[in-house]
Amino acid sequence: MPIVMKLDEYGKGAWLAFAVLGFILWWPLGLATLAFMWGSGRMACGMGGAGRYEHKMSRLQEKMDRLRERMGGEPRGFGRWGGPPSSGNRAFDEYREETLRRLEDEQREFRDFLERLRMARDKAEFDQFMNDRRRGGDVAETATSA
Numbered sequence: 693m694p695i696v697m698k699l700d701e702y703g704k705g706a707w708l709a710f711a712v713l714g715f716i717l718w719w720p721l722g723l724a725t726l727a728f729m730w731g732s733g734r735m736a737c738g739m740g741g742a743g744r745y746e747h748k749m750s751r752l753q754e755k756m757d758r759l760r761e762r763m764g765g766e767p768r769g770f771g772r773w774g775g776p777p778s779s780g781n782r783a784f785d786e787y788r789e790e791t792l793r794r795l796e797d798e799q800r801e802f803r804d805f806l807e808r809l810r811m812a813r814d815k816a817e818f819d820q821f822m823n824d825r826r827r828g829g830d831v832a833e834t835a836t837s838a
Contacts, residue, residue, distance in 0.1 A: 749806050756799055763788055 699706045707729050715722030778785055 746806075749803070752799070752802065756795065759795070760792065763792060 699710060707725070711722050711725040711729065713722075714725045779788075
């Protein structure tokens with residue numbers, strides 16, 4: 693697929709131009725190009741996409757930060773006694789503290805989970821590299837032929 697590698701060199705704009713040209717010449721070609729771009733992750737919205745989990749994790753972190761701001765700022769470290777400011781309702785304050793504590797625990801668990809996924813992926817890629825190297829094959833040749 694030399695055309696795929698050539699279009700990848702030029703980036704997403706080249707893929708979009710190729711899809712538009714495909715629609716102009718013969719509409720099934722343009723449709724097939726869009727389907728390929730979506731399915732391969734070249735549009736960053738399909739099943740592929742190298743940074744998909746990292747992107748989702750950063751979005752989750754931003755949402756957690758916004759939630760923390762709405763719930764009274766930082767969970768600890770300010771206020772009169774080192775905690776968040778009181779709303780005047782002890783039941784609500786306890787509920788808020790418990791909810792923030794639970795969300796922080798879930799966030800920490802999710803970060804650990806993503807880290808384990810990244811480690812497993814990196815280990816699999818490294819093991820593949822070492823296996824290719826042991827077989828005596830040139831790693832650069834196997835990477836470009838894939």
